[in-house]
Amino acid sequence: MGKGFTQAQFDASGFSVVVVDDGIDTGTATPNHFGLYKHGEFVQGDRLDFNRGEGSATNADGRDGHGNLNAHIVGGYVPSGTVGGTNFDAFPHSDANSFKYGLGVAPWVHLGGAKIFDPGFTFPDYEDMESRNYASGARISTNSWGASVGGAYNTDSQRYDALVRDAQPTGSAMPAAGNQEMVIIFAAGNSGSGANTTGSPGTGKNLITVGASENVRAFGGSDGSGIGDSGADNANDIIFFSSRGPTDDLRFKPEIVAPGTHVTGGVWQENPTFTATGDAAPLFNGSGVSGGVGSIYFPSSGQQYYTASSGTSHSTPAVAGGAALIRQRFINAGLTPPSPALTKAALMSSARYLNGVGANDTLWSNNQGMGEMNLDMFFDYFVTPTIKVDQSATNTFTMTGETRVFNGTVIDPTRPVRITTAWTDAPGPTSGNAFINNLDLEVTFGGNTYRGNVFTGPNSVSGGTADIRNNAESVFLPAGMTGPITITIRATNIAGDGVPNFGGALDQDFALIAYNVSEGLSVLNTTPAVGSIVSTAPMSFIVNVTEPVDPGSVQASDLLVNGIPANTVMYTAG
Numbered sequence: 001m002g003k004g005f006t007q008a009q010f011d012a013s014g015f016s017v018v019v020v021d022d023g024i025d026t027g028t029a030t031p032n033h034f035g036l037y038k039h040g041e042f043v044q045g046d047r048l049d050f051n052r053g054e055g056s057a058t059n060a061d062g063r064d065g066h067g068n069l070n071a072h073i074v075g076g077y078v079p080s081g082t083v084g085g086t087n088f089d090a091f092p093h094s095d096a097n098s099f100k101y102g103l104g105v106a107p108w109v110h111l112g113g114a115k116i117f118d119p120g121f122t123f124p125d126y127e128d129m130e131s132r133n134y135a136s137g138a139r140i141s142t143n144s145w146g147a148s149v150g151g152a153y154n155t156d157s158q159r160y161d162a163l164v165r166d167a168q169p170t171g172s173a174m175p176a177a178g179n180q181e182m183v184i185i186f187a188a189g190n191s192g193s194g195a196n197t198t199g200s201p202g203t204g205k206n207l208i209t210v211g212a213s214e215n216v217r218a219f220g221g222s223d224g225s226g227i228g229d230s231g232a233d234n235a236n237d238i239i240f241f242s243s244r245g246p247t248d249d250l251r252f253k254p255e256i257v258a259p260g261t262h263v264t265g266g267v268w269q270e271n272p273t274f275t276a277t278g279d280a281a282p283l284f285n286g287s288g289v290s291g292g293v294g295s296i297y298f299p300s301s302g303q304q305y306y307t308a309s310s311g312t313s314h315s316t317p318a319v320a321g322g323a324a325l326i327r328q329r330f331i332n333a334g335l336t337p338p339s340p341a342l343t344k345a346a347l348m349s350s351a352r353y354l355n356g357v358g359a360n361d362t363l364w365s366n367n368q369g370m371g372e373m374n375l376d377m378f379f380d381y382f383v384t385p386t387i388k389v390d391q392s393a394t395n396t397f398t399m400t401g402e403t404r405v406f407n408g409t410v411i412d413p414t415r416p417v418r419i420t421t422a423w424t425d426a427p428g429p430t431s432g433n434a435f436i437n438n439l440d441l442e443v444t445f446g447g448n449t450y451r452g453n454v455f456t457g458p459n460s461v462s463g464g465t466a467d468i469r470n471n472a473e474s475v476f477l478p479a480g481m482t483g484p485i486t487i488t489i490r491a492t493n494i495a496g497d498g499v500p501n502f503g504g505a506l507d508q509d510f511a512l513i514a515y516n517v518s519e520g521l522s523v524l525n526t527t528p529a530v531g532s533i534v535s536t537a538p539m540s541f542i543v544n545v546t547e548p549v550d551p552g553s554v555q556a557s558d559l560l561v562n563g564i565p566a567n568t569v570m571y572t573a574g
Contacts (some may be wrong), residue, residue, distance in 0.1 A: 021067025055122030066288030072265030092303035105321025142320035212260025236356030245366035260315035278305030
């Protein structure tokens with residue numbers, strides 16, 4: 001099932017996706033639904049690593065159904081064929097086209113639960129909660145909640161921006177030295193279709209904010225939220241309720257979309273056993289889900305294993321499942337797990353452009369983000385040559401004006417070029433502009449220069465002006481060309497501490513994905529301090545040296561390159 005992933009791989013990796021919502025299954029770390037067990041079999045052991053209430057929550061169970069459904073969207077497992085006498089290829093587990101009602105995006109991933117609605121908001125301490133989640137193994141946090149603030153960047157946005165960089169900060173319940181990074185994903189909200197409707201904390205810069213495209217699943221009527229079959233019949237449409245950008249300071253939102261109508265998944269079961277049609281727990285009330293037609297279940301009659309719902313609440317856990325697969329794919333390749341910035345860049349650069357109702361616009365779009373999550377293209381990043389750069393000391397800017405240049409070659413004329421850089425910015429102020437450090441992407445290819453986020457429709461166009469607001473920038477070029485390509489990241493303005501707990505008060509690292517580009521020797525343009533190490537990685541350098549000498553004089557400076565001492569560089573002072 002799926003690109004060579006196995007349960008053993010995810011078990012060995014030891015990370016989980018925490019569902020911050022209204023509870024999961026029994027409220028303990030021993031669920032009753034087979035879909036939260038390894039291979040969907042009770043004898044294999046479950047994948048729910050922790051499950052607890054936060055704030056004023058009195059329990060952690062999934063009686064309302066919202067968080068329980070979302071846990072199954074992330075990682076529900078439904079076997080194929082007949083297992084233990086149960087045929088999982090037929091009703092109630094599969095539809096007529098053999099699609100499984102309870103199969104999640106990452107059906108091997110471990111899960112965690114943090115209940116913050118019981119049924120009202122429990123007012124958790126975000127730092128305490130996420131520090132506990134991180135200490136319990138969570139590296140991805142999916143959040144299908146928020147406040148309708150009309151695009152404002154508020155203290156909740158600010159706090160979550162900080163938690164992306166360090167989920168165990170000083171003063172939290174489980175503090176730890178250094179930076180413990182966490183991919184944090186939020187729903188955009190259901191306040192569309194108007195502009196400037198993204199909710200908070202989803203207005204944050206470092207989060208991955210998710211809108212909703214249409215699913216394709218006919219119910220034969222409207223679900224409990226009033227979404228009929230016309231809202232789930234075209235995979236190229238953006239559903240009307242999906243909240244849109246921009247934010248108040250004119251940043252683009254969302255980053256990406258995923259199907260958010262008529263989405264199906266598991267229901268809390270009374271016992272950890274298989275029955276013919278399922279037996280929901282007596283406390284399950286379905287108040288947090290849309291359900292099917294006239295029922296809290298879907299299919300709407302004759303079974304109690306599954307329910308359904310519509311909203312960006314349910315596109316968001318799909319992207320969390322995608323982020324889990326991205327993390328595991330890096331691990332399988334023997335690479336360091338991707339940072340939140342690289343995870344964001346991977347999702348955005350591989351997204352599928354939508355051309356239906358509510359879409360068919362220019363990227364980065366305030367309707368569809370960079371498009372719909374498309375993991376097939378992401379997986380090709382490990383087949384087709386792709387530059388993958390993640391945060392490092394070598395790639396950390398410490399002053400305005402520095403540049404990092406990546407020279408490469410576009411390899412395959414049958415494939416497009418997709419380049420995205422993203423960075424985890426310092427938390428911004430809650431009034432005025434929230435953005436702090438400004439990096440700019442510039443790509444030179446085929447005699448043209450393309451700037452980040454300058455698009456017409458689905459593709460980049462040359463010219464335009466640099467983006468000063470967003471901390472992700474992309475250049476997308478269509479298939480049809482090969483040849484040398486130069487990718488430049490410019491530190492246009494380093495005004496804050498983008499890398500806390502490291503170095504000085506002014507710094508910023510970044511992540512970069514460049515699909516269909518084979519890397520050559522990269523170039524660093526820097527002005528180093530006397531006695532400093534410029535880099536320990538192979539690269540070319542443009543080293544700017546300033547000496548207090550008379551104009552026109554000649555001065556010798558010692559430079560150590562690739563371990564070869566006593567090289568002398570002669571320069572003319574100016």
